Amino acid sequence: MTKAGNDFENFKTWDKEHFFHPWEGLEAQGAEEAGRTFSEYAEGIYVYDEHGNKMIDGPGGMWCMQLGYGNTEIADAMAAQARKMAYCSPFSEATSVSARFARAIAERAPGDLNRVYFTTGGSTAVDTAIRFVHFRNNLLGKPSKKRIISRAHAYHGGTYLTASLSGKPGERQWLDTDQAIPHFLPDVNPFRRPAGMSIEAFLDEKAADLENAILELGADNVAAFIAEPVLGSGGVIVPPAGYHSRCLHICRKYDVLYISDEVVTGFGRLGHWFASEELFGITPDIITCAKGLTSGYAPMGAAIFSDRLFEDIGGDISKGVYFTSGYTYSGHPVCAAAGLKNIEIFERDGILEHVRRVAPHFQKRLHQLQELPLIADVRGMGLVGCIECTQIRGGQASTQNGAAIGAMIDARCQELGLMVRPYGSMAIFSPPLVITKAQIDDMFGMLTEGIQHATRDLLEQGFELEQARA
Structure with a gap:
C-alpha cells in the first residue's frame, strides 16, 4: 500500500501545476489549499488515499469499476x-x-x-x-x-x-x-x-x-x-x-x-x-x-x-x-x-445475478434516507442511486447554496471512509457491482451520518430547511 512519503508534497505541487484535470476550478488555481485526494492504492470496493485512509468507492470510479479494483x-x-x-x-x-x-x-x-x-x-x-x-x-x-x-x-x-x-x-x-x-x-x-x-x-x-x-x-x-x-x-x-x-x-x-x-x-x-x-x-x-x-x-x-x-x-x-x-x-x-x-x-462469477440479488437491499437502504429532514428526494435503479437535498433559506451566509450542501456531505463522508460524488445539491453513487449486502449497509450507514452531520452544521449556521416537496 502506498502512503505519503517525504516527496509526496512534490507530487501535490506537480499535480496542481501540470495536470489540467477535467472540471478544473479556476478560482483555486495556485491556491495553497487547492488540491485533490490522491488515490494511491485500491482493492475490491475500497480506495486508499495518500495517507493510507481506507474508503468505500461510492461512485465506482466514474460509474465504471464493475468488478472492483485489483483484479x-x-x-x-x-x-x-x-x-x-x-x-x-x-x-x-x-x-x-x-x-x-x-x-x-x-x-x-x-x-x-x-x-x-x-x-x-x-x-x-x-x-x-x-x-x-x-x-x-x-x-x-x-x-x-x-x-x-x-x-x-x-x-x-x-x-x-x-x-x-x-x-x-x-x-x-x-x-x-x-x-x-x-x-x-x-x-x-x-x-x-x-x-x-x-x-x-x-x-x-x-x-x-x-x-x-x-x-x-x-x-x-x-x-x-x-x-x-x-x-x-x-x-x-x-x-x-x-x-x-x-x-x-x-x-x-x-x-x-x-x-x-x-x-x-x-x-x-x-x-x-x-x-x-x-x-x-x-x-x-x-x-x-x-x-x-x-x-x-x-x-x-x-x-x-x-x-x-x-x-x-x-x-x-x-x-x-x-x-x-x-x-x-x-x-x-x-x-x-x-x-x-x-x-x-x-x-x-454470476455478476449479473449478484446485482439482481443485492439491488433490492441497495434500493431499500437508499429509500430509507427519505426519512431524513435534509433529503427532498431519493431515486435509483439497480446499483445506482441519488439523494437530492432540500432547499435551504435564511441564515447568515447568503452565498450558501445547494452545491455547498453536496460538498459538506462529501467532506464528512470521506472522513468516515466513504467517497460520494457531489453534484449540486445531490450526491450520486454507483459502487462496484461486487459489493456485498454488508458493505451496502456500511456505505449507507456512513452516508446517513454524513447527511446528519451536514444538517447539524446548517442548522447551527442559522439556516432553515424547506419542508415543501414536489
Whole structure:
C-alpha cells in the first residue's frame, strides 16, 4: 500500500501545476489549499488515499469499476496481450482478440444490433453514432434530416458534438456548443412534475413532448432521438414506467432513429448486459456503451448498430462510399483483451445475478434516507442511486447554496471512509457491482451520518430547511 512519503508534497505541487484535470476550478488555481485526494492504492470496493485512509468507492470510479479494483485476471490478460500484440492499425488490419470481443458484445446485445464500432470511450461512442446517422441520411438523399432530439439534464459526452447534445445547464454556460443540431425536451424527472399531476398524466405529457417536437421541427429534419435509459450524471433520473416504449413507438411512426445511450446502464449496472430491452422493453436502433465494457481497466467504448441500418446503404447502393470516421485506437487489442476477460469473469462469477440479488437491499437502504429532514428526494435503479437535498433559506451566509450542501456531505463522508460524488445539491453513487449486502449497509450507514452531520452544521449556521416537496 502506498502512503505519503517525504516527496509526496512534490507530487501535490506537480499535480496542481501540470495536470489540467477535467472540471478544473479556476478560482483555486495556485491556491495553497487547492488540491485533490490522491488515490494511491485500491482493492475490491475500497480506495486508499495518500495517507493510507481506507474508503468505500461510492461512485465506482466514474460509474465504471464493475468488478472492483485489483483484479489480477484482467491485469494479466492485458499484460499477455501487450506482450503478444500491443497494437495494430484498425484501418487496414484486424486482430483475433478484437474480432472475438466484437462477437461477444453482439451476442449479448438485443435484437439485430450486431455491428460493433469500437471507440476510445463513451463520448466518442456517442459521437460516432451521431456521425453515422448523419452519414446514412446523406447516402439516402436526406441531407436535411440532421436534427437530434435530446433531453434536459441528459449527458452524452465531452466532445464538441456530444457536449452539444448534453442538457446539463451548468456545463453549457461557458463552453460553446452547436446550436443547429440539438433540440432539447423538457425535464423527465417525475419529482419535478407539477403539484397534483399523476404519474400517468406526467407520462402522457413527456411522450407528447417528443411527438410535438418532431412535428414542430418536421419529421424530414429529425434524424434521431437519443436517451439514456436512466439519466446518469444529470441526477439518476428514472423516467416514469412505459416512457421509453412510448418514445420508441413515436420514433417509428416518424422514421426517427432511437439511440439508447447505455454508457452508464450497460454492462451490469442494472443487473443485465443492457437495460434497454430487459428492463425498458425496447430494441433501439443503436446502443452506445463504455465504462463497464472493460470495468474501467482500459479506455474503450462501442457504438452497436442494428443490421437494418446497413440494408439500404450497403453493397451496390453505397456508391463506393467509405464511412471516413475513425480512431487510432479503435478495437485496441489490449483493451479488447481486458473486455473479453471482463465478460468471462462476469459470467463465471454470476455478476449479473449478484446485482439482481443485492439491488433490492441497495434500493431499500437508499429509500430509507427519505426519512431524513435534509433529503427532498431519493431515486435509483439497480446499483445506482441519488439523494437530492432540500432547499435551504435564511441564515447568515447568503452565498450558501445547494452545491455547498453536496460538498459538506462529501467532506464528512470521506472522513468516515466513504467517497460520494457531489453534484449540486445531490450526491450520486454507483459502487462496484461486487459489493456485498454488508458493505451496502456500511456505505449507507456512513452516508446517513454524513447527511446528519451536514444538517447539524446548517442548522447551527442559522439556516432553515424547506419542508415543501414536489
